[in-house]
Amino acid sequence: MSLVTVGSVAFDAIETPFGKTDKIVGGAGTYIAYSASYFTKNQKIISVVGEDFPKTTMSDLADRGVDLEGLQVKQGEKSFFWSGKYHNDLNSRDTLVTELNVLETFDPIVPASYQDCEFLMLGNLTPSVQRTVIERLKNRPKLIAMDTMNFWMDIALNDLKETLRLVDVLIINDEEARQLSGEYSLVKAAKVIMDMGPKYLIIKKGEHGALLFGEHQIFHIAALPLEEVFDPTGAGDTFAGGFMGYLAQSGEVNFKEMKKAVVAGSAMASFCVEKFGTERLENLTQQDITARMNQFKELTYFDI
Amino acid sequence: MSLVTVGSVAFDAIETPFGKTDKIVGGAGTYIAYSASYFTKNQKIISVVGEDFPKTTMSDLADRGVDLEGLQVKQGEKSFFWSGKYHNDLNSRDTLVTELNVLETFDPIVPASYQDCEFLMLGNLTPSVQRTVIERLKNRPKLIAMDTMNFWMDIALNDLKETLRLVDVLIINDEEARQLSGEYSLVKAAKVIMDMGPKYLIIKKGEHGALLFGEHQIFHIAALPLEEVFDPTGAGDTFAGGFMGYLAQSGEVNFKEMKKAVVAGSAMASFCVEKFGTERLENLTQQDITARMNQFKELTYFDI
Numbered sequence A, B: 001m002s003l004v005t006v007g008s009v010a011f012d013a014i015e016t017p018f019g020k021t022d023k024i025v026g027g028a029g030t031y032i033a034y035s036a037s038y039f040t041k042n043q044k045i046i047s048v049v050g051e052d053f054p055k056t057t058m059s060d061l062a063d064r065g066v067d068l069e070g071l072q073v074k075q076g077e078k079s080f081f082w083s084g085k086y087h088n089d090l091n092s093r094d095t096l097v098t099e100l101n102v103l104e105t106f107d108p109i110v111p112a113s114y115q116d117c118e119f120l121m122l123g124n125l126t127p128s129v130q131r132t133v134i135e136r137l138k139n140r141p142k143l144i145a146m147d148t149m150n151f152w153m154d155i156a157l158n159d160l161k162e163t164l165r166l167v168d169v170l171i172i173n174d175e176e177a178r179q180l181s182g183e184y185s186l187v188k189a190a191k192v193i194m195d196m197g198p199k200y201l202i203i204k205k206g207e208h209g210a211l212l213f214g215e216h217q218i219f220h221i222a223a224l225p226l227e228e229v230f231d232p233t234g235a236g237d238t239f240a241g242g243f244m245g246y247l248a249q250s251g252e253v254n255f256k257e258m259k260k261a262v263v264a265g266s267a268m269a270s271f272c273v274e275k276f277g278t279e280r281l282e283n284l285t286q287q288d289i290t291a292r293m294n295q296f297k298e299l300t301y302f303d304i
Helices: A028-036 A055-063 A101-105 A127-136 A150-155 A157-164 A174-181 A186-194 A235-250 A255-272 A286-300 B028-036 B055-063 B101-105 B127-136 B150-155 B157-164 B174-181 B186-194 B235-250 B255-272 B286-300
Strands: A003-006 A010-016 A024-026 A043-050 A066-074 A081-086 A093-099 A119-122 A143-147 A169-173 A200-204 A210-214 A217-221 B003-006 B010-016 B024-026 B043-050 B066-074 B081-086 B093-099 B119-122 B143-147 B169-173 B200-204 B210-214 B217-221
Touching: A003 A028, A003 A127, A003 A235, A010 A093, A024 A028, A028 A043, A028 A055, A028 A235, A028 A255, A043 A101, A055 A066, A119 A127, A119 A235, A127 A157, A143 A235, A150 A157, A150 A174, A169 A174, A169 A235, A174 A186, A174 A200, A186 A200, A186 A210, A200 A235, A200 A255, A210 A255, A217 A255, A217 B286, A235 A255, A255 A286, A286 B217, B003 B028, B003 B127, B003 B235, B010 B093, B024 B028, B028 B043, B028 B055, B028 B235, B028 B255, B043 B101, B055 B066, B119 B127, B119 B235, B127 B157, B143 B235, B150 B157, B150 B174, B169 B174, B169 B235, B174 B186, B174 B200, B186 B200, B186 B210, B200 B235, B200 B255, B210 B255, B217 B255, B235 B255, B255 B286
Parallel strands: A003 A043, A003 A119, A010 A081, A043 A066, A119 A143, A143 A169, A169 A200, B003 B043, B003 B119, B010 B081, B043 B066, B119 B143, B143 B169, B169 B200
Antiparallel strands: A010 A024, A081 A093, A200 A210, A210 A217, B010 B024, B081 B093, B200 B210, B210 B217
């Protein structure tokens, strides 16, 4: 079934204790797309770049089954650019630069060929832009998932809540879940947030794994204990891409499938952090992914 | 097989956002003993109390199969007393009062009848006192587990390292693992710490579960997502008691059994936090415990 991915396709400049990059390819949409492409070759992207965005990357995505008809290229303009510096523990980071550029006036195009969309992944973006995409689809997709961040809770909470009412799955981290709900307990937070709209909620906890809530059940997946996290940029988006890619390939929407999809997302995220940017995501095999998913099984399985 | 439990038997006074207690029964040894007693009726305690410690509690422990011959009662003296206040998130706490009292001059007695000890649980105490117990056992137990805390890393690191060399299992939390090893990554921390002596390491992560390292394997158990943590006092000790109680009952020492023991410990800890002090631990049934362990299975199980 088709997956439509909405999110920034952009440049990042990243500094970690291990090194520094100049402008490299990044953006939520890019990470989601690369990640999902290992599960489905029927993916279509909605985004916008400037004339500075490398054609090689666009061809690479197209070769991986990502339809670029909804990727606007604005002549005479520049792509979104973010620059950040991670602290020594790799957990927190400072934003050094944010240049919205083409994102500032982004009006998402939904091409006619995208109208058969069954699975819609709204990567982190302005909530009103995410909502516009939903409204421009004539038929409601089978499953709509949305990522967001505390930035939108701070400056556009009403817009965010309006968009939340329309989606099936919200994917956020624990800090954001607490801020959005006003509750410290993640169980209480989940109740409050699911009352806002989504039937399913994924709370990402970084090195502590993730929780999936839905159908009156809770599932926890551990994060793979790693010797080193090289670059965490895009890990959350990669998770989302693996999650939705897996579901789009499966076609089924229920808690049992979502558990597997969460494991798939976690596996992909664990690859993402091994190298700078999207490098690791460009070089995986199906065996790599299967083996990594099995590692999660070995990590958590017990008999009682 | 017999379990010998070493740890403080004491008074606590606890304040949480939910309420306050006067002096209630507490102490690492007490929590370990109550918890382990659900798995084994062949438990023996080594500790010291003042004349102020309630005989009713001592009888209660005896009724649960805890041999008290190694529990010294010092006439004219007072039991160890700790008072703490938890912050609103229930995660961190301030110590308001620590009165060592009888613990100040604690010289552990190992009665002759304790010499058949197969499983030894050294609850958090002065490292040199923990080591003295090991030295006073003529035959090395099948398994020695030790809990400690950052306080001893600050003021008695050499003593701690000497004791560590003699044990099989260390149980600490993630902050302590980082301090002891000098590493941020828990995988790296585990390597450093296991080089200090223990073949197995359990890193407790509070609401984020726990990691078990050993035999070149890693196991992660999630913490049960709770609506409310009423009182976290003693949860770590309760975990240790469930872990060692399970193993003493099983008699087997290998990674597979330890995984089950970690689940048992986590189940017991999840009961402990439901009420003040040891109250919940005094009123459990075997069905409660089995049902709770099954909840961990439901929380984490997936097919891929």
